[in-house]
Amino acid sequence: MGLETALVVASVGSTVMQAKNQSAAGKYNQAIQNRNAEIADQEAVAIEKQKEFDIQRFDKNFAQLQSQATTRILKSGADLSGTGLRVLRANAEEAEVERNVIEYNSQVAAAQRREAGNLFRIQGQFARQQGRQAAMTTLFKGATTFAGSSTGKSLLGGSQGGLDGASSYGQYASNPTGYSGSF
Numbered sequence: 001m002g003l004e005t006a007l008v009v010a011s012v013g014s015t016v017m018q019a020k021n022q023s024a025a026g027k028y029n030q031a032i033q034n035r036n037a038e039i040a041d042q043e044a045v046a047i048e049k050q051k052e053f054d055i056q057r058f059d060k061n062f063a064q065l066q067s068q069a070t071t072r073i074l075k076s077g078a079d080l081s082g083t084g085l086r087v088l089r090a091n092a093e094e095a096e097v098e099r100n101v102i103e104y105n106s107q108v109a110a111a112q113r114r115e116a117g118n119l120f121r122i123q124g125q126f127a128r129q130q131g132r133q134a135a136m137t138t139l140f141k142g143a144t145t146f147a148g149s150s151t152g153k154s155l156l157g158g159s160q161g162g163l164d165g166a167s168s169y170g171q172y173a174s175n176p177t178g179y180s181g182s183f
Helices: 003-075 083-148 150-155 166-174
Strands: none
Touching (some): 003 083
16 A cells, blocks of 8 residues: 555545544534423423412412401401402402413413423534534545545546546537437
8 A cells, every 4th residue: 555545545534533523513512402402491390380389479478468458457447348348359359460470471481491492402403414514515525535536536447437527528518318319
C-alpha cells in the first residue's frame, strides 16, 4: 500500500468518524430537548397541583373572612337580613369570581408549559435531522473526494466506469429521453 493509498484510507476513515460524531451530536441534542419537554410536562402537572392548593387556601381564608363579617354584622346589632345578608352574598360572589380566576390562570399556565414541551420535542426532532443531514453531507463529500482520487478511480474502474459522468453525457445531450422511435 502506497502513501497515497494510506492517505486516502485515512481520509475515508476520518470522514466516517466525523459523520458518526455528527449523527451522535444530533441524537444528544434531541435527548436534551426531550428532557426539557419532560420537565415542562412535569411543571404543568405541578401547576395543576398548586391550583388545588391555592383554591383550598383561598377557601379557608374566605371562610375566616365570612365568619368575621358575620360576627361584625351581629355585633353591630343588625340581623342577618337586608344589608348584612347582601354583604355576605357579595363576598360569596366575589369569592366565586376569585376561584374562577385561580382556575383560569392555572389552566393557562399549564397549557403554556405543555406547549413549551411540544416545542422542545419539535426542536429535538429538528436537531436530530440536522445531525443526520450533516452526517450525510460529510459522507457525500468524502465519497466525492474518494472517487476523485487516483486510488478511488483505480478501485472504481478508472475512466471506463468512473463517477464523473462525462463519458456517458454525450448520448443524452442529443436525446434526453432515450427514445429513438417516431411519434
